[in-house]
Amino acid sequence: MNEHLHYRLQWQSGAVYPGAHPGQMVGGGQLFKRHVPFIASPDPRRIDLRASVLDPFNGFSVRVYQQQSSIKLYLVADLSASMRFCGESSKQQSLVQLLLDMAYSACNYGDSFGFIGCTDRVKPCWYMPAGQSLERVKALAADISQAYFSGNAHGLIHATPYLPGHRALVFLLSDFHFPLSQLRELLSSLQNHDVVPIVLWDSYECDNWPDWGLVSVQDLESGKDRTLFMRPALRQKIRVAYAQRQMALKECFRAFGCEPLFMTAAYNAALINRYFQQRVA
Amino acid sequence: MNLAVDTPWLLAGLLLTVLPLFNNGLRLTAMPWLTMIPADGVSLAIALLLRLIAMSAIAGLVLGLAGLHRTEQSVERIGQGAHIVLLLDRSSSMDNTFAGLAASGKVDETKATAARRLLTAFVAQRKNDLIGVAEYSTSPLFVIPLTENRQAVQAAIAATATPALSFTHVSKGLGMALSFFQEQPLTGSRIVVLVSDGAAAIDSDDEQKLRQWFKQQQVRLYWIFLRTAGSPGIFDKPQDSRDDNAQAMPERYLHQFFSSLDTPYQAFEAESPHALANAISDINRLENLPLQYVERIPKQDLSAVCYMLATLLVTLLLGIKCVEIKR
Structure with missing residues (x-):
């Protein structure tokens, strides 16, 4: 069952088409925007008599209202090998869940929803231009849940040309397991848009290590392996490393004016809703 | 110390000792990004030791099979x-x-x-x-x-x-x-x-x-x-x-x-x-x-020593396998 994501905007959409979000267009809305001369909006029903009488040039002033506009909603997802990780929960499944929830919510709001999947480049088979059909999203989700992710996340930077020229709401879903310099480059290329970074981690990788034992870990992307002798000290070291990484990521995102959402458990729509409530407030 | 073997062609099996360099026998656990795991000297030493033990065990078995002995010497x-x-x-x-x-x-x-x-x-x-x-x-x-x-x-x-x-x-x-x-x-x-x-x-x-x-x-x-x-x-x-x-x-x-x-x-x-x-x-x-x-010191058969060593090391590896983390 899909849950609704109540995404809200702090900015006004420039879209012409009416929708559910505050827009820059004037038209059929509830919220008074300004007075315009009658000649600009020739609707006699909207003539504001009081404002017209006060006009020293005896012109007619007409009230115009803010139109609720639609936006374009994009999910830019990292489909690199590291997203294959399946610990307490599968990152791939979280991605599919989020994709379906976003498409469902976009459909409810009347927004158009697009998906850009990136590995070391933007994969044409994982690219879906913005639209309002739910069926094709379902097909895509089925494809993704069956897919075998490989490669690295360098392609995220190349996602920008696929995004619309005007401001859109972009969910950036990744584990952000790449260098911060690459992240800065990515975020500066996305400055035009409202970016919601969702950091997908798993408790198995950052926190949930056993106290004692021997384990051989293999990097999903590079294939390199290391043997670890787990002990409380090393476990603490890994925890600290992840905490530091979290701080570094937060600083980096805030520098570009967006607040990251860390998901260390399975995907939960309530977490995203809470994130938007906090953001607007 | 003049060492010799009974069946020299079996020494070709010593090539097998490079196997532990490619696979240390532990099950690989996937990790999204190894850079996140801090460098750890103890783990590195244990990983090296593990490979060394495995290589020695294989070498011991091969030398035992080849019949290592000390030649008669004066x-x-x-x-x-x-x-x-x-x-x-x-x-x-x-x-x-x-x-x-x-x-x-x-x-x-x-x-x-x-x-x-x-x-x-x-x-x-x-x-x-x-x-x-x-x-x-x-x-x-x-x-x-x-x-x-x-x-x-x-x-x-x-x-x-x-x-x-x-x-x-x-x-x-x-x-x-x-x-x-x-x-x-x-x-x-x-x-x-x-x-x-x-x-x-x-x-x-x-x-x-x-x-x-x-x-x-x-x-x-x-x-x-x-x-x-x-x-x-x-x-x-x-x-x-x-x-x-x-x-x-x-x-x-x-x-x-x-x-x-x-x-x-x-x-x-x-x-x-x-x-x-x-x-x-x-x-x-x-x-x-x-x-x-x-x-003159007579020929001494060392294959038993080789087998003992191999048994010891394999037992050790078995012990290590027991403390392996399964996730």
Whole structure:
């Protein structure tokens, strides 16, 4: 069952088409925007008599209202090998869940929803231009849940040309397991848009290590392996490393004016809703 | 440390020791990004150790299969002692008692038995000597060359228990005893212990040769003469000058010949087992010069050690497998 994501905007959409979000267009809305001369909006029903009488040039002033506009909603997802990780929960499944929830919510709001999947480049088979059909999203989700992710996340930077020229709401879903310099480059290329970074981690990788034992870990992307002798000290070291990484990521995102959402458990729509409530407030 | 193997082609299996470099045997656990895991020296050391253990275990198994062994080798040692050749008389008169009678029951000991018993004790005392055994009767008998192997020498002496032969051909016996020293380094003292109960005339040709050989090999001679009661001794002078010839008194003439050699010579006349024991202990006391000799260490099979090591290491790896984290 899909849950609704109540995404809200702090900015006004420039879209012409009416929708559910505050827009820059004037038209059929509830919220008074300004007075315009009658000649600009020739609707006699909207003539504001009081404002017209006060006009020293005896012109007619007409009230115009803010139109609720639609936006374009994009999910830019990292489909690199590291997203294959399946610990307490599968990152791939979280991605599919989020994709379906976003498409469902976009459909409810009347927004158009697009998906850009990136590995070391933007994969044409994982690219879906913005639209309002739910069926094709379902097909895509089925494809993704069956897919075998490989490669690295360098392609995220190349996602920008696929995004619309005007401001859109972009969910950036990744584990952000790449260098911060690459992240800065990515975020500066996305400055035009409202970016919601969702950091997908798993408790198995950052926190949930056993106290004692021997384990051989293999990097999903590079294939390199290391043997670890787990002990409380090393476990603490890994925890600290992840905490530091979290701080570094937060600083980096805030520098570009967006607040990251860390998901260390399975995907939960309530977490995203809470994130938007906090953001607007 | 000369190591060798029985089946060298099995050593090709040593190539398998590189396998642990590619796979350390632990199940691989996926991690999204290894850079996030801080460097850890202890883990690195344990990972290296793990590979080393696995490689050693494989190497141990392969070497065990190939049959690793240490080859026979010789160690040079320095001790107190001598090169001794025991030259034993195997004439049938040795099977008589000192009284000149055939051995009857257990009361009397034959000369051969007494000699055997005392020489066995003598050999056991001489820890660092090289001892060879030769015998003679009608012709010389090659028994055992100079060796440090006590057991072999004791066995050779014990072998004289078999019934003896008839004649006494001492010059050929001496020739053979001296031939033992050829191709031996000249170190320590060289001794021929001649144990006999009679003598024989040596013709002039043999005399010449023996003189030459004794001089060349620098051999000391000890003659233990087991004198039968009533028979002529070494030092006896003939009462009648007509009997003063090599045929009538071979013992006296042999003694004279030995005394005329350029090498040190000592004769012991033993009329009883007790006197024989005294003579032997005299030799034992006299011959204790520093001796440089080569000890041979036999081939040692090391495959059991290899298998033990491999078993130990594999058990260790099994233990490590038990503490592996399964996620």
